[in-house]
Amino acid sequence: MTRYALLRLWLVVPTLAGVLLFVFALLELVPGDPAVVFLGENATPEAVASLREELGLDRPLPVRLFDYGWDVLRGDLGQSIFQREPVLDIVLRRLPATLELAFASFLLAVLSGVALGTMAALWRGSFLDVAASAVAQLGVSMPVFWLGILLMAWLSVDWGWLPAVGRGEPLVSALTSGDIRALTDALAHLVLPTVTLAIHHAAVISRLVRASMLTTLHEEYVVAAHARGLTLSHVTAAHALSNAILPVLSVLGVRFGALLGGAVLTESIFGWPGLGQLAVTAISERDLPLVQGVVLIFALMFILVNLLVDLAHASLDPRIRFATLKAHA
Amino acid sequence: MRSPTLCLGAVLVGTILFVAAFAPWLSTYSPDAMDMSNRLAPPSGEHVLGTDNFGRDLWIRMAYGARISLAVSLSSVSIAVLLGGTVGLVSGYFRGTVDAVLMRIVDLFLGFPPFILAMALVAALGSGALSVTVALAAVFWTESARLVRGITLSEVERDYVAAARAAGARHFRIMTRHLLPRAAGPVSILATLSIGTAIVAEAGLSFLGFGIEPPTPTWGWTLAYGVRYLRTDMWLATVPGLAILWTVLGFNLLGDGLRDRLDPRGLARR
Numbered sequence: 001m002t003r004y005a006l007l008r009l010w011l012v013v014p015t016l017a018g019v020l021l022f023v024f025a026l027l028e029l030v031p032g033d034p035a036v037v038f039l040g041e042n043a044t045p046e047a048v049a050s051l052r053e054e055l056g057l058d059r060p061l062p063v064r065l066f067d068y069g070w071d072v073l074r075g076d077l078g079q080s081i082f083q084r085e086p087v088l089d090i091v092l093r094r095l096p097a098t099l100e101l102a103f104a105s106f107l108l109a110v111l112s113g114v115a116l117g118t119m120a121a122l123w124r125g126s127f128l129d130v131a132a133s134a135v136a137q138l139g140v141s142m143p144v145f146w147l148g149i150l151l152m153a154w155l156s157v158d159w160g161w162l163p164a165v166g167r168g169e170p171l172v173s174a175l176t177s178g179d180i181r182a183l184t185d186a187l188a189h190l191v192l193p194t195v196t197l198a199i200h201h202a203a204v205i206s207r208l209v210r211a212s213m214l215t216t217l218h219e220e221y222v223v224a225a226h227a228r229g230l231t232l233s234h235v236t237a238a239h240a241l242s243n244a245i246l247p248v249l250s251v252l253g254v255r256f257g258a259l260l261g262g263a264v265l266t267e268s269i270f271g272w273p274g275l276g277q278l279a280v281t282a283i284s285e286r287d288l289p290l291v292q293g294v295v296l297i298f299a300l301m302f303i304l305v306n307l308l309v310d311l312a313h314a315s316l317d318p319r320i321r322f323a324t325l326k327a328h329a
Numbered sequence: 330m331r332s333p334t335l336c337l338g339a340v341l342v343g344t345i346l347f348v349a350a351f352a353p354w355l356s357t358y359s360p361d362a363m364d365m366s367n368r369l370a371p372p373s374g375e376h377v378l379g380t381d382n383f384g385r386d387l388w389i390r391m392a393y394g395a396r397i398s399l400a401v402s403l404s405s406v407s408i409a410v411l412l413g414g415t416v417g418l419v420s421g422y423f424r425g426t427v428d429a430v431l432m433r434i435v436d437l438f439l440g441f442p443p444f445i446l447a448m449a450l451v452a453a454l455g456s457g458a459l460s461v462t463v464a465l466a467a468v469f470w471t472e473s474a475r476l477v478r479g480i481t482l483s484e485v486e487r488d489y490v491a492a493a494r495a496a497g498a499r500h501f502r503i504m505t506r507h508l509l510p511r512a513a514g515p516v517s518i519l520a521t522l523s524i525g526t527a528i529v530a531e532a533g534l535s536f537l538g539f540g541i542e543p544p545t546p547t548w549g550w551t552l553a554y555g556v557r558y559l560r561t562d563m564w565l566a567t568v569p570g571l572a573i574l575w576t577v578l579g580f581n582l583l584g585d586g587l588r589d590r591l592d593p594r595g596l597a598r599r
Contacts, residue, residue: 022441030454140581141574141581142574143573145532146552153559261442282452283537283539284539291452295441295449303440
């Protein structure tokens with residue numbers, strides 16, 4: 001396992017280099033003179049020249065690429081054009097809110113997806129199975145932003161059950177402070193965005209779990225476990241589910257990436273003060289250094305979660321370790 | 330046996346294609362004609378789906394929105410499949426250094442959460458239909474590349490390829506005549522499912538204000554505008570949402586149905 005872990009860690013390096021190169025190249029993709037594009041046609045020549053210098057546009061491309069890579073490694077993501085503040089500071093301020101929302105949704109999606117998928121497979125062909133399949137198909141096709149709006153319209157605007165926008169106290173500090181009111185407030189704000197973001201992924205996961213469970217339930221070792229007189233719940237939990245979950249684990253990394261994209265839309269609907277909302281503001285203002293910083297952090301989160309998922313997958317399934325080690329021997 | 334999934338998907342996709350194709354003939358209203366005396370009118374005999382905040386007929390705007398949505402998603406997925414298919418075919422056929430280099434490029438694109446990648450590209454390229462198409466193609470091409478590469482890698486070892494080679498067939502002929510047809514089924518399934526995802530992504534970008542700019546009647550933008558009237562005129566956000574759901578559901582069901590029929594081994598499973 002150690003050899004696999006080291007190899008997997010090493011494989012992150014080219015991915016990180018590629019991500020860095022791409023984020024750097026974003027500025028090169030801007031049509032025309034980026035300084036003019038960002039400041040607008042009416043900007044004074046002095047302002048344009050000064051921004052060109054700030055963005056490093058007066059230096060040759062290879063020098064800029066090298067400087068950018070070096071700066072990022074030192075933790076310097078540049079200055080925001082409009083907020084006149086280091087990008088890293090702005091991004092780090094917004095990161096906890098996004099982490100809270102993303103992980104709450106991810107957890108909800110995985111737990112409910114696995115539970116629904118397992119039940120649908122166990123009672124195949126029953127009303128529950130048919131209903132779960134229909135709901136999953138709708139959940140997969142439902143645009144996250146429309147779902148958010150509908151939930152907000154019903155549960156907040158019409159019935160006033162939950163707050164429509166904003167974030168309460170950070171969940172972690174509400175939990176540690178022991179203040180019940182702060183905690184209820186934090187959870188109340190968290191419910192709608194979390195559910196909105198989770199449903200699509202819960203639907204995808206439930207379909208995968210169902211298909212995977214159906215295959216596993218007919219494996220000989222499961223049939224043998226039944227024959228030995230073990231109870232349905234024991235066989236399901238100890239034999240079928242633990243094997244059916246493996247193919248699901250392999251898609252969790254990709255799911256998390258898609259979930260981060262959905263977080264941008266969810267945050268902007270519910271006024272959730274995270275990185276997604278920051279990305280939207282930065283793009284509308286064409287504050288490219290800030291856009292680059294946010295994109296870089298999103299990519300880092302994605303790569304890190306992929307790494308963790310792969311490590312978890314490999315520790316549960318030796319076949320993955322051997323295949324990967326063999327491929328890179 | 331006819332698959333109900335496939336049939337329902339075909340019906341949903343068929344209706345939306347019909348609406349998009351015949352949009353100008355489906356209503357006497359123009360999508361841009363404002364009628365300020367008739368703002369936010371609820372659905373009625375006069376305006377089947379009501380009017381928006383400028384008194385424009387929502388039905389005809391949705392019909393024109395279908396054109397934009399389908400044009401952007403179909404062209405971005407076509408570019409993605411062409412590019413990704415070519416890369417995958419070349420990569421899987423030649424293997425070695427070519428494969429290593431091409432797959433590193435694929436990995437680069439896979440380092441980003443897909444929607445974030447599309448947003449970043451639109452941020453750099455500027456808004457508009459062309460930028461959105463390019464951005465979405467950049468997101469989707471990697472899936473076809475990996476799918477076609479995987480199929481090519483396993484097919485290229487088979488006897489019929491060796492036989493074709495022995496008969497003197499050139500690389501290009503083997504790739505296009507022998508290997509490509511093997512990938513066609515799974516790729517068409519992947520493409521169908523990608524269209525659904527592309528429609529949601531395009532609507533999402535328009536919803537955030539980064540896609541195709543108003544007054545072009547996109548579904549995403551109409552939906553974003555509808556949010557402002559959530560308290561009083563709920564249907565303004567409901568109608569475009571339903572249009573998106575209808576279309577995406579259609580493509581997803583069609584893709585699932587095609588998969589059950591053409592790809593029982595599940596190569597194109599995502």
